[in-house]
Amino acid sequence: MRARFSRWLRVNSEHYLLESAQAEMAKRYLGRSVPATERGLVPGLWRHLFVPMYHRLPQRLRQSAIEAMPGSHRRHWSEPPPRPHIPGIQ
Amino acid sequence: MGGGAAGIGAAGAARQADPGAAVTVFTEYEDVAYSPCGIPYVHGKEIPSFEALFLQTKEAYVKAGIDVCYETRVSSVDTTRREVQVEGRGTVPYDRLILATGFDYADPGVPGGDLGGLYYVKNIRRAMEWDRVLDSVKTAVVVEASPLGLEMITALAHRGITVHVVDPHPWALAELADPDIMRPVEESWAEMGITTHFGTRVEAFLGEGTVRAVRTTAGEIECDLAVICTHKQPNARLAAAAGLALGSTGGLVVDERMATSAAGVFAAGDCTELPHGVNRVPIACLTGSHAYAQGKVAGTNAAGGSRVYQPVYVPWGMVAGTWMVGGASFGETLATALGIPFVMGVADGISRARYYPGVRKVRVKLLAEPAGHRLIGAQMVGGEGIKERADFLGVAVRTGITLEDLATMENVYSPPIGALNEPISVAAQNALASLRR
Numbered sequence: 174m175r176a177r178f179s180r181w182l183r184v185n186s187e188h189y190l191l192e193s194a195q196a197e198m199a200k201r202y203l204g205r206s207v208p209a210t211e212r213g214l215v216p217g218l219w220r221h222l223f224v225p226m227y228h229r230l231p232q233r234l235r236q237s238a239i240e241a242m243p244g245s246h247r248r249h250w251s252e253p254p255p256r257p258h259i260p261g262i263q
Numbered sequence: 264m265g266g267g268a269a270g271i272g273a274a275g276a277a278r279q280a281d282p283g284a285a286v287t288v289f290t291e292y293e294d295v296a297y298s299p300c301g302i303p304y305v306h307g308k309e310i311p312s313f314e315a316l317f318l319q320t321k322e323a324y325v326k327a328g329i330d331v332c333y334e335t336r337v338s339s340v341d342t343t344r345r346e347v348q349v350e351g352r353g354t355v356p357y358d359r360l361i362l363a364t365g366f367d368y369a370d371p372g373v374p375g376g377d378l379g380g381l382y383y384v385k386n387i388r389r390a391m392e393w394d395r396v397l398d399s400v401k402t403a404v405v406v407e408a409s410p411l412g413l414e415m416i417t418a419l420a421h422r423g424i425t426v427h428v429v430d431p432h433p434w435a436l437a438e439l440a441d442p443d444i445m446r447p448v449e450e451s452w453a454e455m456g457i458t459t460h461f462g463t464r465v466e467a468f469l470g471e472g473t474v475r476a477v478r479t480t481a482g483e484i485e486c487d488l489a490v491i492c493t494h495k496q497p498n499a500r501l502a503a504a505a506g507l508a509l510g511s512t513g514g515l516v517v518d519e520r521m522a523t524s525a526a527g528v529f530a531a532g533d534c535t536e537l538p539h540g541v542n543r544v545p546i547a548c549l550t551g552s553h554a555y556a557q558g559k560v561a562g563t564n565a566a567g568g569s570r571v572y573q574p575v576y577v578p579w580g581m582v583a584g585t586w587m588v589g590g591a592s593f594g595e596t597l598a599t600a601l602g603i604p605f606v607m608g609v610a611d612g613i614s615r616a617r618y619y620p621g622v623r624k625v626r627v628k629l630l631a632e633p634a635g636h637r638l639i640g641a642q643m644v645g646g647e648g649i650k651e652r653a654d655f656l657g658v659a660v661r662t663g664i665t666l667e668d669l670a671t672m673e674n675v676y677s678p679p680i681g682a683l684n685e686p687i688s689v690a691a692q693n694a695l696a697s698l699r700r
Binding site: 176179180182183187190191193194195196197198199202207208210227228230232235236239240242243244245246247248249250251 | 431432433434437438441442443446462463464480508509510511512513514516517518519535536537538542543544545571573574595596597599600601602603604
């Protein structure tokens, strides 16, 4: 059940966050606005509630929410070794 | 289970780790050990025959002591009893199981999906059959300018076929690449006579028995063939039915040993999900090289050895139109979507000395953390050297290299292969200059 919910959340959040970023990039680089290809109440809620709310959350909170989702990131993965530092050399 | 890069990599590694191990590979297909990634280039006639894509003969696996069961479907997995049900063979026990069941293309989910003339590029035998069909195809629609879509668009155009691209996104490869990176590619497609329909959704495949047109939100496109290049999704159906844990991508949850949630069961390749090295968000369906390397880890550990995989930084690259595009980790679009803060530097440079024949433009974009300036991603478009830069920048992100490191990097200068100024270094210098302003 939890995995199904996280899949649903991932698919939708990814879709609408990407759509919003693509619209911003299209304006910046292509000089045009991008009309939404899906209309309706549900896409509207994702676009006008979820996306702005996600971007208003502090980065740390967003990261915590992502880390709380079930997935491979919650299993054991060794941290990369720290970058060597040679004193006196940048 | 699975005869692709991950499955075959796992089988070889298991035999290497324990030469006494009895290793069996079940594959639904007629062949293993070929490069499916090469299929578009045979279609495009860059490679003369499909035979060139085979890396090993079937006899080589017999000699190596790997029992490959071709055209054999596993119907269920029981991880408690440690056995699989194999169609036509019954119950087969195992000590260790490695799932390498690959991916499926996302279902376009529109009427007409069962018509003939819809080509999903995957199996080499089907590709051989489709290649003969291509001789009579005049017009093709490529559904989505995904990584495979980019390769097929260019291949079909090389073949002399009139190509239409239908994609719901505003530019090509928009789930991965930035619009300024893809602009030269789209311009080259236009020069090759390819028609793009961005911001357009497929509504139905039309025809009687075989596709004759694709109905889209922007009108109907007549065609003899539709190539479906929707994004890849992990094929973890059997694993899910067996109760193994799946993550938010739909891929199998694994750890650094490629061990799944079930004891004695490992997984590798497109059916799994891996954490991204920068933000730990799990991602699935990476490249053949990822799949093969994961297979090696899974196979070694399954046979009693010890090997670990690492979070991924995803260097990528490909030929598209008359350009090469590539990058590593995050681009501007993806970082913006995820709300990852970044500073950015861009440079437009050249691939070799400006006077040397064959010189091409190279655009490099670097993204770095605002504090500390560690690289978090890069995107590039150019004519050559993109793959090598993407590999290098993937390692740069992984090892925490900063804009300052790149701004002062040494670079190879040799007129036929490298310009005086390396565009990566100039992009880093530009990023630092913009921070000082």
